Amino acid sequence: MKYLLEIRNLTKRYGNLLAVDNLTLNVPEKSVFGILGPNGSGKTTTLSIILGAVFQDSGDFSWNIGDGLKDNEIRKKIGSLLEKPNFLPYLSAVSNLKMVAKIKDAPEDAIEDALKAVGLYERRNSPFKTFSLGMKQRLAIASVLLSEPEVLVLDEPANGLDPQGIVEIRELIKKLSLEGKTIIIASHILDEVEKVCTDVAILKQGVLKEIYEIGSNKNDYSYFEIGSDDMDTLESFLKVQPGIMEMINKGDFFMVQAVADISIGELSKKLSDAGIIANHLQKSKKSLESVFLRVTGGDK
Amino acid sequence: MIKLLKIEWIKISRRSSFWILLGLFAIATPIAVFVFSNFTVETEQGELQISNLLAYETELIWQISAFVSSYLVWLPVVILVSVLSNDLNFNIVRQHVIEGLNRTEIITSKLLLVLTISAVATILMALTAIYFVHDFGFLGEGIKTGKLFAIAGTFFLYVLGYLSFALLLTLFLKSTGFTLILMLLWAWIAEPVIRFFDRSDVTDFLITNTFNDLIHNPILEAAGFSEFHMDTQYAVIGSLIWVSICLGLSYYKIMKSDL
Incomplete structure (x- = not known):
């Protein structure tokens, strides 16, 4: 597999805060690569480093774009x-x-097309300060499209957009992906990431917790939420069950990841046989959300 | 380089405050020279209006134009500081780097801005001088072009000095208000107080005093008060050193800082 971006042991510290901790990550070419994590997980810092705005303390990265091109x-x-x-x-x-066109050596003719693509052409001569949050985000996306880039790096692209705008962005990302562009998206919105990404890196406190391939059999786990009045007995029971990968105590219930696809009925019977009365038993959707909640401990 | 200038031009030319401050500088310079020329000075021959001294004195008119314009240096400083503060506060410098400028191009664009504003201020000073040379009576013979260029060059270095100082402070403070207040406090209070208590050769070379000593009051000088200033060649060397320090530290700040 050819990687468009290779990040090796990247570390960045702001004073006492370790923002990115020894991060190693490869972004496959032509993928839609999501970087998912709660606030403060190091997503934006990582993107700032790979885009030259922030210096890393150690580690390095390389873009496999062009031959012998300088960083800028x-x-x-x-x-x-x-x-x-x-x-x-x-x-x-x-x-x-x-200004963006001049920096990127893009023709000024492209400005009109970019503004039309994001629905801002009618407001092309209005000052930026008169734009709503959603319009500002649309203008930023217009600037992204201006030079017909080979790669897109989007940090929270749905920020400030109304539902219609979010759908349009999603469709745009899918369209660009079909054109063979590599897209890196950082977001804390699970649903958006799951709908458009092919691969997802989950970060927490600057540490890469898991790489999740959407639609892959590698992620074929079952997720349950199980609660009981007697949580200690429930915990003892779950600990000795075969196939339990991980369990997180969420207070009133355990979030459990199991390797096999077990049904609610099977689990209910096992609990009953062990004399445990479940007051909460729910099978979670086998989804990115389950993985995200498991690896981040439920932080959003 | 042209590309960098065009980018800076887009930013600066759409700012109404830029045109107001530039217009103010262009109008205030001749008005100030006119007011100054109507002052009277005590001479051994009695009171003499400065305008009478100016007739046919091309070099003196240029010196007065440069001297009077030097008091308006704060207008170009405000232009530069406000443009730079905007760049920093709205993350435009960061955005330019992300979009593909390298950091050397960033500092080059700021240097070009500083040089251009200094050049425009110098041209306006020179145009004022040329206007008054015609107004007071132009005498073709005896004009030493080299001396006029020296006056213009010294004035250019004076504005460049103040702007380089402003560039450095703005990069660290990122605020129009703080930068201007700190510059004014330093130039008008801190340095004079330091020099009041320690009038040595070392304090002569404090930053704004060095720049100020580039341009002498020609009337006071004619009246024999030139000992208050260091020699112009020392002021030029000192100013060049200060400009180099300010630009060097600005370069270091942009090259080494997270944006």
Whole structure:
């Protein structure tokens, strides 16, 4: 498999805070690669490092784009939206995009097409400061599209968008993916990541917890929520059950990951045979959410 | 480089405050020279209006234009500081790097901005001088072009010095207000107080005093008060060193900092 981006042992510390901890990650070419994690998990710091805005303390990374291109020449081929739209408030949409076009050596004709693609053409001469949050996000996406990039790096792309805008972004990402572009998306919105990504890296407190391939058999686990009035007995019971991968005490219930596809009926019978009365028994959807909750301990 | 200038031009040319401050500088310079020329000075021959001294004195008119314009240096400083603060506060520098500028291009674009504003201020000073040379009566013979260029060059270095100092402070403080207050406090209070208590050669070379000593009051100088200033060549060397320090530290700040 050819990797477009290879990150090796990346570490970044802000004072006492370890933002990214020895992160090693490979992004396959032409994938839609999600970086998922709760707030403060190091997503934006990681993207800031690979886009040249922040220096890592140790480790390195390499983009496999072009041959012998300098770092900034590589960044010209990447369409990036990092954290929030950064534009000058007194400049119009067109003037702001003119600056981007000049930096990326993109033709100014592309500005009109990009504004039309995100539905901002009618407001092209309005100052950025008059835009709503959603319109600002759309303008940022227009700037991403301006140079027809080979790679897109999108940090929370659905931020501030209304439901219609979120659907449009999702469709845009799918369309660009079908065109063979590699897309890296950082988000804390599980649903969005699951709908568009092919691979997901889950981070927590700067540490890579798991790589999840959406739709892969490798992730074929069952997830249950099991609660009882006697949690100690329940815990003892679950600990000795074969096939239990992991269990997290959520207070009133345990979140349990099992290797095999066990039915509610089977589990209910086993509990009954052991004399345990379950007051909460639910099979979770076999989903990214289950994995995310398991590896992050439920933080969002 | 042209690309970098065009990017800076997009930012600066759409700011109404830029045009207001530039217009203020362009209008205030001739008005200030006119007001100054109507002052009277005591001479051995009695009171003399400065405008009478100016007639046919091309070099003196240029010196006065540079001297009076030097008091308006804060207008170009405000232009630079406000543009830079915007860049930093709205994460535009960070965005430019993400989009594909390298950090050397970032500092180059700021240096070009500083040089361009210094050049525009110098041109406006020179245009004012040329206007008054014609107004007071132009005498073709006896004009030493080299001296006029030296006055313009010294004025350029003076503005460049203040702007380099402003560039450095803005990169660290990231605020128009804080930068201007700190610069004003330093130039108008801190340095004069330091020099009041320690009037040595070392304090002569404090940053704004070095820049200020580039441009002398020609009337006071004619009246024999030039000992208050260091020699111009020392002021030029000192200013070049200060400009190098400010630009060097600015370069270091942009090259080494997280954005």
